[in-house]
Amino acid sequence: MHPELLAETVRPHYDFIVCGGGTAGCVIARRLAEDPEASVLLIEAGGSDRVPAVIDSTLWMSNIGGERDWGYKAQPGPSLNGRTPVLPMGKVLGGGSSINGSIWARGHRHDYDDWAEAAGDPGWGYEAVLGIYRRIEDWQGPPDAHRRGTGGLLTVQQPQDPIPLVPALMQAASAIGIPAVDDINGAAMEGEGGCGLANVLVQDGNQRVSMAATYIHPFLGRPNLDVLLCAEVTRITFDGRRASGIEFVRRGQRHRVRAGREVVVSLGAINTPKLLMLSGIGDDAQLRRHGIATRQHLPGVGRNFQDHILLAGCCWEYVTPEPPRNNAAEFVFYAKSDAALRTPDLMPVLEETPFASEVIAQRYDVPKGAASAWTLAPGLARPDSRGEVLLASADPFAAPLIHANFLAEPSDMKAMVRCVELCREIGNSAVCEPFRRREVFPGDLKGRALEDFIRNAAGTYFHQSGTARMGRGDDAVVDGALRVYGTEGLRVADASIMPSIATGNTMAPTVVIAERAAELLRAAHR
CATH class of the missing domain: 3.50.50.60 (FAD/NAD(P)-binding domain)
Structure with a gap:
């Protein structure tokens, strides 16, 4: 100490x-x-x-499940086939900001306008929140005087020298209507979304901010x-x-x-x-x-209780192994599962390693080693499912009972099916061919088989709220x-x-x- x-x-x-x-x-x-x-x-x-393990942002995964994590799990439920996904949460000065993947995602215009409406207070609205962001950020990326701040406390930048796969993913996503943007936290988060480099809170190489x-x-x-x-x-x-x-x-x-x-x-x-x-x-x-x-x-x-759902899969084995760089999650996209939606509801992220749940790891031949494979992990940004946190007892040191209810609403499953389809279309594209030896999982699953895969692969993005x-x-x-x-x-x-x-x-x-x-x-x- x-x-x-x-x-x-x-x-x-x-x-x-x-x-x-x-x-x-x-x-x-x-x-x-x-x-x-x-x-x-x-x-x-x-x-x-x-x-x-905190100061070096590239070591963030080593904190999950260790002494700097509360170690909570969700209660078993039918929507995840009885599984009990871990719910990591920081137990260290700085909390989640000390153990997370350092991604700075500012949210969509509609998020804050909806909060303002719920609270009856325009101080929570998007234009008011933009003022806070401009004040606290020291943005190192493409200039945007209206949306981004410089000179604030928090150094925010884009990953430096991302892995060669990242430009290919951007090209593949753009080809199916998810445009590559210079700043994923800029105008894209006022409209239909897009794809690009995640913003990260790091400075002086990989020092965590x-x-x-x-x-x-x-x-x-x-x-x-x-x-x-x-x-x-x-x-x-x-x-x-x-x-x-x-x-x-x-x-x-x-x-x-x-x-x-x-x-x-x-x-x-x-x-x-x-x-x-x-x-x-x-x-x-x-x-x-x-x-x-x-x-x-x-x-x-x-x-x-709400959390973003992160799916452990879709995974491809590399032709030539490529060690992860930066925060090992350099690419992200925001898109709609249904064009009629008001706000993008999908948020997959690149995991620059093989990434599988406990069930999926048993059922598939997953490559060994951090540099052996890459995963475009489907993510659900706006779940309809709601859970709850209950006391287990009056003992203050007893873990609470967390009913996460992931995928309990059929609309969430429908969105995740669409998200898997998009991720597979991007990962199996011609432009990504130089980076894939084989698709590890899920393969061309349909109907109930795909839904079962999703229930067995689903977990948390670590975003309890x-x-x-x-x-x-x-x-x-x-x-x-x-x-x-x-x-x-x-x-x-x-x-x-x-x-x-x-x-x-x-x-x-x-x-x-x-x-x-x-x-x-x-x-x-x-």
Whole structure:
């Protein structure tokens, strides 16, 4: 443990307590601490991010399933043939931004306009969000003064010197009506989509640009910011309806800290609803089942679970082995499964390795070695299926029950079938022939056989969201200012507030949520 990252002594009282030192929590704590008069505690269950597997962005896959991952799995269900897909989630300072594939996907215009409509607040709309992106980005790619920012905190660029397969994939996608674009986060995300290089948060070669490294490290040592690692929040405390602080456990010892102004929960779409429920905020019947006194009946807590589905396949063996470069996921496309749709709903990504689920790996002759094969992994950007997160017990250290319900809606299966067809058409094109010895899987499957393959190959894009929905109505959890309904001094700010999941990897929209939350907090307490 690096001592500069660790507040060994915690004060009994802070103005603001930010629960969760992940993508959102790091941003919020930094922005609040920019006011030297405000005292801020950032509390994180994981450890230091100053380790090679985090700092070197090319090593990101080594973190999945290890000590920097919460290790959650979905409950078995018929829609995935009883499988229990892993649901990786960062347990380290920086959260997902410290262990993910570094992809910066800003989302589609319609995502934010839909959020604004749900919240009844134009501050969440696309034009307002563009202002946040312009302010925080230091974009190294093709200039676009309206959409892209330069000089901000976050270095965003395109992968340098991608593998030779990537230009061939762009050519093949363009030939079937998915045009190659200079910037996949530019005008393409205001319209029909396109294909191109993923934007990545890296600098100085392959050094990861995480929210911990960017927002928190430069502020360590400031007298008004304490960062406490390896400390798990177990409950929010209240004085009447007002959140008064938190209880947490560190090294087996229980502690309590008070918040003079607000508690902000940024634990991610699995642990945020878990903490709210442990604190008596949730569906009354669920809480009573575990002997938890209801403080506020909010049936939406834990519901509306959404995640992008990522399929482990379509895979081709290389003619000549090609080691992965950059983040090993340099190519992406956005397209519609049905031309009548308003927004692109497909988001496949290139995995520059053989990539198979546990079932598919048993059923197919998958090449060995990271450089032996490449996978164009079908992805679903706008799933209709919804799941939920439930408490397993009142024990704060028990993993929650996550019913992901992937592919439960027939419309999602229909979209994934179309996505597999598109990926196979691109991968089997003449222009990609120099890069393929054989198609490893799925081959020319149809009907029920293809649907069965999809159920056996489907997993997560690591983009859990939606379980503390922003909006109005009975199942909303927070309002447009991210305040938890029925309480005072308590907000949620992370991907769990998304009314509908963003089109694309969720790190960038989560940073936007956090930046907006910090603006709202500072305005409320100036």
